[in-house]
Amino acid sequence: MSLIESGKRVPTPSVLELLAEKLDCSLSYLVSGVNAEQREQIELSLQSARTALDSGETDRARAEYAALVADDVLVELPALRREAELGLADAMQSCRQWSEAIELLTRIRERDARVMSAQESVSVACALSRCYRHSGDLTRAVLVAEEMVDGSVRPAWSDGLVRLGVKLLAAYIERGDLLRGSQFCGELLVGAELVGDASLLASVHRVAALLAVENGRGTEAIRHVERAIVVYGDAGDPGRLRRLRSDRARIVLSASSVDTASVRTLVKQMEAELADDPAASIDAMRCVTNLVNAELLRGRTERAAEHVTALLRIAEGLPEEAAVEARLSAGRALVELERPRDAMRELTAVAEWLARAPATPRTARMWLAVAQALERIEEPARSVDAYRRALACVGV
Numbered sequence: 001m002s003l004i005e006s007g008k009r010v011p012t013p014s015v016l017e018l019l020a021e022k023l024d025c026s027l028s029y030l031v032s033g034v035n036a037e038q039r040e041q042i043e044l045s046l047q048s049a050r051t052a053l054d055s056g057e058t059d060r061a062r063a064e065y066a067a068l069v070a071d072d073v074l075v076e077l078p079a080l081r082r083e084a085e086l087g088l089a090d091a092m093q094s095c096r097q098w099s100e101a102i103e104l105l106t107r108i109r110e111r112d113a114r115v116m117s118a119q120e121s122v123s124v125a126c127a128l129s130r131c132y133r134h135s136g137d138l139t140r141a142v143l144v145a146e147e148m149v150d151g152s153v154r155p156a157w158s159d160g161l162v163r164l165g166v167k168l169l170a171a172y173i174e175r176g177d178l179l180r181g182s183q184f185c186g187e188l189l190v191g192a193e194l195v196g197d198a199s200l201l202a203s204v205h206r207v208a209a210l211l212a213v214e215n216g217r218g219t220e221a222i223r224h225v226e227r228a229i230v231v232y233g234d235a236g237d238p239g240r241l242r243r244l245r246s247d248r249a250r251i252v253l254s255a256s257s258v259d260t261a262s263v264r265t266l267v268k269q270m271e272a273e274l275a276d277d278p279a280a281s282i283d284a285m286r287c288v289t290n291l292v293n294a295e296l297l298r299g300r301t302e303r304a305a306e307h308v309t310a311l312l313r314i315a316e317g318l319p320e321e322a323a324v325e326a327r328l329s330a331g332r333a334l335v336e337l338e339r340p341r342d343a344m345r346e347l348t349a350v351a352e353w354l355a356r357a358p359a360t361p362r363t364a365r366m367w368l369a370v371a372q373a374l375e376r377i378e379e380p381a382r383s384v385d386a387y388r389r390a391l392a393c394v395g396v
């Protein structure tokens with residue numbers, strides 16, 4: 001006993017079991033100092049926090065996970081402590097607290113790198129890459145993902161690795177690394193096919209469609225997004241299917257030859273689905289944006305104007321970043337509708353938000369859209385300033 005207490009000898013499992021029996025306590029209590037009742041309470045609290053997060057109660061989930069992480073008892077239960085910290089990181093991401101999540105995930109990686117399973121390591125890398133991408137640090141988003149995907153020993157393709165691959169491909173697209181993205185896309189599609197999960201395969205085809213759009217390959221993009229819809233199937237999550245159909249409509253609208261009547265049919269189908277789910281406000285915004293563009297292409301300006309009004313009404317209830325996306329779409333549409341004052345109002349609001357946002361390829365594209373719209377309504381000074389800001393966002 002004295003040798004064990006002094007750390008000079010590590011007891012075998014059988015010795016620990018014998019000691020627990022002699023001391024009339026559980027093996028868990030002997031090893032961690034946490035009794036069965038305490039452990040059960042912790043596990044129930046973890047379950048409660050996860051249920052809150054899964055049901056969209058992000059503030060409650062964050063508070064419950066934070067309380068667990070602050071509990072000194074978890075120091076003696078490293079696996080449960082890591083579960084609580086990863087749950088807290090998930091809640092932080094849901095609250096868009098990217099820097100806090102990055103700090104926590106980095107600490108977990110550094111402390112537990114040797115004891116985490118391959119699945120846990122991939123999961124942490126996936127979350128960390130996502131956080132870096134949303135915070136505007138695309139370089140680190142790519143590095144974190146590439147360390148896992150392109151490391152000296154790549155893990156076998158798994159659900160987690162495919163999810164990480166999707167994040168990596170999205171980061172390649174966002175930072176404009178289309179050559180590397182195209183090379184990796186083929187590998188990712190093979191990996192997703194091997195894993196065999198319909199939802200993951202649909203995710204890969206969706207991001208492959210976005211890559212094809214950036215490469216100017218409209219027909220390939222439509223083929224990928226239609227494949228995603230078929231793979232995911234009507235048994236999938238309705239919200240996910242709505243987004244895929246919205247992507248299809250947007251991609252078809254961006255193609256060089258557009259059958260706007262068929263696009264309008266697609267968007268009308270989404271509009272009917274959205275009527276059954278009023279909570280899907282971001283989906284509604286993108287649906288109405290597609291309707292605006294379809295009506296403008298068909299020359300039906302009155303209907304387009306009606307949809308612009310609806311789009312601005314939806315924007316009022318959206319998170320700030322999504323609202324800016326809606327107002328930019330509305331501003332560009334108002335330019336087409338020859339309503340320069342109204343367009344100027346929306347474009348000014350977008351520019352004010354962009355001036356506070358981090359410099360990323362996405363904000364560069366938004367500045368470029370603002371600049372082009374301002375040029376159309378004969379605002380040369382503001383247009384030139386917007387062009388300069390777009391270039392500054394990409395380091396030019």
